Amino acid sequence: MEDFQSAYQEEKARLDRTLDTIDKELNRLRGIPMYTGHDYTEQVLEAGRDTQRRQLAQSGQEPYFGRLDFEEQGGTRTPLYIGKVGVGGDTAQPMVIDWRAPVASLFYSFTGGDSASYEAPEGLIEGLVYLKRNIVIRKQILERVVDTFNSEEEGPAVSDEFLLYRLGENKDNKLRDIVSTIQAEQDQIIRAGRNSALIIQGVAGSGKTTVALHRLAYLLYQYKEQISAEKMIIFAPNRMFINYISEVLPELGVGDIQQNTFSDWASKVLGLDEAPSDGPEALTEWFDHTVKSRLDDSELPGRFKGSLLFRDQLDRFVEQLESACLPEEDFMPWDGAKLPLRTIREWYEQEYKPYPIARRKDRVLARIHRWVEMELKKSPSAAALKERKSKASQREKAYAKKWPDLSPLALYKAFMGVKKMQGLKFEDIVAEIPKSILKMTQANLKKNVIKEEDLPALLYLFTRVDEIDGNLRFDHVVIDEAQDFSPFQIAVLDRFCKGHSFTILGDLSQGIHYYKGIREWAEMQVLFKPDETAYFALTRSYRSTMEIITFANDILRHGVGTDLLAVPVFRSAEPVRIIQAAGAERLSTIRKALDRIQDGPYRTAALLTRNLGDAQQLHAELSGLGYELNLIDGRKSEYEGGISVLPVYLSKGLEFDAVIVTDVDEDHYGERDAKLLYVGSTRALHELWLLAGETLPAYVTANDPEIAVTVWPEK
Numbered sequence: 001m002e003d004f005q006s007a008y009q010e011e012k013a014r015l016d017r018t019l020d021t022i023d024k025e026l027n028r029l030r031g032i033p034m035y036t037g038h039d040y041t042e043q044v045l046e047a048g049r050d051t052q053r054r055q056l057a058q059s060g061q062e063p064y065f066g067r068l069d070f071e072e073q074g075g076t077r078t079p080l081y082i083g084k085v086g087v088g089g090d091t092a093q094p095m096v097i098d099w100r101a102p103v104a105s106l107f108y109s110f111t112g113g114d115s116a117s118y119e120a121p122e123g124l125i126e127g128l129v130y131l132k133r134n135i136v137i138r139k140q141i142l143e144r145v146v147d148t149f150n151s152e153e154e155g156p157a158v159s160d161e162f163l164l165y166r167l168g169e170n171k172d173n174k175l176r177d178i179v180s181t182i183q184a185e186q187d188q189i190i191r192a193g194r195n196s197a198l199i200i201q202g203v204a205g206s207g208k209t210t211v212a213l214h215r216l217a218y219l220l221y222q223y224k225e226q227i228s229a230e231k232m233i234i235f236a237p238n239r240m241f242i243n244y245i246s247e248v249l250p251e252l253g254v255g256d257i258q259q260n261t262f263s264d265w266a267s268k269v270l271g272l273d274e275a276p277s278d279g280p281e282a283l284t285e286w287f288d289h290t291v292k293s294r295l296d297d298s299e300l301p302g303r304f305k306g307s308l309l310f311r312d313q314l315d316r317f318v319e320q321l322e323s324a325c326l327p328e329e330d331f332m333p334w335d336g337a338k339l340p341l342r343t344i345r346e347w348y349e350q351e352y353k354p355y356p357i358a359r360r361k362d363r364v365l366a367r368i369h370r371w372v373e374m375e376l377k378k379s380p381s382a383a384a385l386k387e388r389k390s391k392a393s394q395r396e397k398a399y400a401k402k403w404p405d406l407s408p409l410a411l412y413k414a415f416m417g418v419k420k421m422q423g424l425k426f427e428d429i430v431a432e433i434p435k436s437i438l439k440m441t442q443a444n445l446k447k448n449v450i451k452e453e454d455l456p457a458l459l460y461l462f463t464r465v466d467e468i469d470g471n472l473r474f475d476h477v478v479i480d481e482a483q484d485f486s487p488f489q490i491a492v493l494d495r496f497c498k499g500h501s502f503t504i505l506g507d508l509s510q511g512i513h514y515y516k517g518i519r520e521w522a523e524m525q526v527l528f529k530p531d532e533t534a535y536f537a538l539t540r541s542y543r544s545t546m547e548i549i550t551f552a553n554d555i556l557r558h559g560v561g562t563d564l565l566a567v568p569v570f571r572s573a574e575p576v577r578i579i580q581a582a583g584a585e586r587l588s589t590i591r592k593a594l595d596r597i598q599d600g601p602y603r604t605a606a607l608l609t610r611n612l613g614d615a616q617q618l619h620a621e622l623s624g625l626g627y628e629l630n631l632i633d634g635r636k637s638e639y640e641g642g643i644s645v646l647p648v649y650l651s652k653g654l655e656f657d658a659v660i661v662t663d664v665d666e667d668h669y670g671e672r673d674a675k676l677l678y679v680g681s682t683r684a685l686h687e688l689w690l691l692a693g694e695t696l697p698a699y700v701t702a703n704d705p706e707i708a709v710t711v712w713p714e715k
C-alpha cells in the first residue's frame with residue numbers, strides 16, 4: 001500500500017511538472033502571431049508551429065500512458081515517459097517520447113529477463129529494464145498507476161493486470177486505439193519494415209484491424225520522408241465497417257489515409273457510373289441456408305474470376321492483342337499520298353515499344369497526324385489544300401476506328417466473346433473458361449451489367465494496356481478481412497503498389513464468403529518472392545472472455561475442422577448460455593434474454609439472426625413491442641451502437657458487449673455453416689447467448705458447466 005501511495009505521489013508530481021511545461025510551451029506558441037502572408041519559408045514555419053500547437057493541446061490532456069525505466073549499457077537508469085506524441089522531441093532527454101520511436105518499442109517488447117534490447121538507427125542498443133508502469137491520465141487527472149514489471153519486486157515477469165483492466169471495460173460504439181497495451185506479438189507486426197507484403201493470420205479478436213491501423217501510424221512516423229498519408233489505403237468490407245474504425249487513426253494523430261471498399265475504389269479507377277457490389281440481395285442468395293447444394297469451387301464465378309489461372313488467360317489474350325492492334329494497311333490521307341505500313345509498323349513496334357499498347361496507339365495516331373500536316377504543306381494550291389485537309393480528316397478518323405477500342409470494358413467484352421475484335425484468335429483460351437461462368441458473364445455483359453467479380457479482370461486489363469497515373473499509385477496498402485479477397489485482386493493491387501508494401505490480414509476460420517474468398521494463405525503467398533513477404537500468426541484473442549473463447553474454440557475444432565485455435569487472455573465472466581427457444585417459445589425467450597442484457601452494465605448488444613429476412617422480421621416485431629433497436633441490413637453506412645439486429649454474416653469485424661444468436665439449430669447452422677456461428681459467437685466481449693432450436697448443431701457442445709450452461713442465470 002505504501003509503495004502504491006509513493007508511486008502515485010511520485011507520478012502525480014511528475015504529471016504536474018509535465019503539464020506545467022506543456023502549458024508554458026503552448027502559451028509561448030500561441031503568443032506568436034499566426035503568419036498568413038506569402039513568404040514560403042514563413043509558411044512552412046507556421047505550418048510546423050500549427051502542428052506543434054495541435055499536438056501540445058492533445059498532449060496537454062493525456063500526455064503519456066506509460067513509463068519505462070531503462071539503463072543503457074554504460075549509462076544510468078532513466079525514466080522514459082511514453083505518449084501518443086512526443087514532447088520536447090528536439091532535446092536530448094524529451095519529456096515524453098512518441099510511442100513509435102525506437103526506444104519506445106522496449107515498452108511493448110519487453111517480457112521480463114535480465115537484459116533488453118531494441119533496434120535503433122545506429123544499431124542494437126542493449127541495457128537493463130527496471131520498471132514498466134502503466135499510467136492512466138484522463139483530462140489531466142491521474143487516475144491509475146499499475147506496475148506491470150518491477151525488478152525490485154518478486155512476482156511474474158510482466159503481468160497482464162493492466163491489460164485485463166482495459167479489456168474488462170465496456171466499449172464505445174467505435175473501435176479504439178490500444179497504444180497503452182500493445183502486446184509484443186502485435187508490436188512486431190506494427191514495426192515490421194515497409195517493403196514487404198505482410199500476411200497475417202489472426203484468430204477472431206486478436207487485434208488484426210487494430211494492429212493494421214497502428215501500423216499505418218508507425219509507417220508514417222518511421223518513413224515520413226518517403227511516404228505520405230494520402231498514398232496509403234485501407235480496404236475494408238463495407239462502408240459501415242469503415243465508419244466503425246474511423247476514430248482510431250485520428251486518435252493516433254493520423255489523418256488523410258484513404259479508406260475504401262475494393263468495389264468503390266475499382267469503379268472510380270475504371271470510371272464506372274456505379275460500383276457493382278454484393279448488395280443485400282446477392283448476399284441473401286449466397287447466405288441462404290435453405291440452398292442445399294453448393295457449387296464446386298471451379299464453378300463459382302467469384303472463385304474462378306479471382307484465380308491466377310484467369311489472370312494468365314487474360315495475359316495470353318493481351319499478348320495477342322499487341323500484334324493484332326495495328327491495322328494491316330498503308331495510310332492514304334488522300335489519293336496519291338501514302339504513308340507505308342512499314343513505317344507505321346516501325347513506329348508502333350520499335351520506336352514506341354517501351355510504352356503500353358494504349359499509349360502506343362495514341363502516339364502512332366498523333367504522329368500520323370503530324371505527318372499529314374507536313375504533307376499538306378506541299379499542296380500545290382489553296383483549293384487543293386482545302387480539299388486534301390477535309391479528305392485527310394475523314395480518313396484519319398476512319399483509320400483510327402480500325403484500331404481496336406482499348407478501354408478495359410471493350411477488351412473484356414471482346415475476350416468474353418460479346419464484341420468482335422479483328423485479327424485475334426483466342427477461342428482456345430475462352431474454351432478453358434467453365435461453360436456456366438462464360439454464359440452468365442456473356443448474358444450480363446450484353447446488358448452492360450458488371451459484377452463485383454469482374455472488377456479484377458477489368459482493372460488488370462487497364463493496367464496491362466495503359467499507364468497507371470502517379471496519383472493512383474500507393475505507398476502502402478492494407479487489406480482487412482483479406483480471406484474474402486481473391487489472389488487476382490491482390491495481384492492487381494500489387495500493380496498499383498510500390499515495393500509490395502502490403503499489410504494483408506484476415507482469418508481463414510472466418511472465411512464465410514466461400515463463393516469468392518481463399519482457402520489457404522498460400523494462394524496469396526505465391527504472388528510474392530520469398531524475400532518479399534513475411535507471414536505472422538496471431539493466436540491470442542483479446543476481445544472475449546475466456547469462457548466465450550473456449551466455447552468458440554470447440555466450434556473451430558468440431559465444426560470448422562481447424563487447429564488454428566485461439567488462446568484466451570485470462571479474463572473470466574459468465575458462462576455461455578445455450579437456452580431452448582424453439583417454436584412458440586422463440587419470441588418470448590428472445591425477449592427475456594434481451595431484457596436481462598438491457599438490465600446489465602452494457603453499452604452495446606446485438607441480436608444475430610441467420611439471414612436478413614429474419615433480422616427484418618425480428619426488428620419489426622420487437623420494435624412493435626417497444627424495444628429500441630437498430631436494424632443493420634447492409635445498406636447503412638453508419639454504425640450507431642446501442643442494440644443492433646443484424647444477419648450474422650454482416651456482423652464480421654464488429655464487436656458488442658453482449659450477443660444473442662437466434663435459431664442455433666442443425667437446420668440453420670449445419671456443419672457447413674459452422675464458420676458463421678464462429679463469427680457470430682466471437683463478436684461478444686462479455687456475454688454470449690445462443691438461443692437453440694429443436695436440435696443443436698452436432699458441433700456445439702455444453703459439456704463443461706464452467707464454459708457453457710443450458711439454464712437461465714439464478715438471479
Ligand SMILES: Nc1ncnc2c1ncn2[C@@H]1O[C@H](COP(=O)(O)OP(=O)(O)OP(=O)(O)O)[C@@H](O)[C@H]1O
Binds near residue numbers: 178204653
Ligand atoms: N493489445 C490490446 N490491448 C487492448 N485491447 C486489445 C488489444 N488487442 C486487441 N484488443 C481489443 O480486442 C478487440 C478486437 O480487436 P480487433 O477488432 O482489431 O480484432 P480482429 O482480429 O480484427 O477481430 P475479428 O477478426 O474478430 O474481427 C478490440 O476491442 C480491441 O480493442
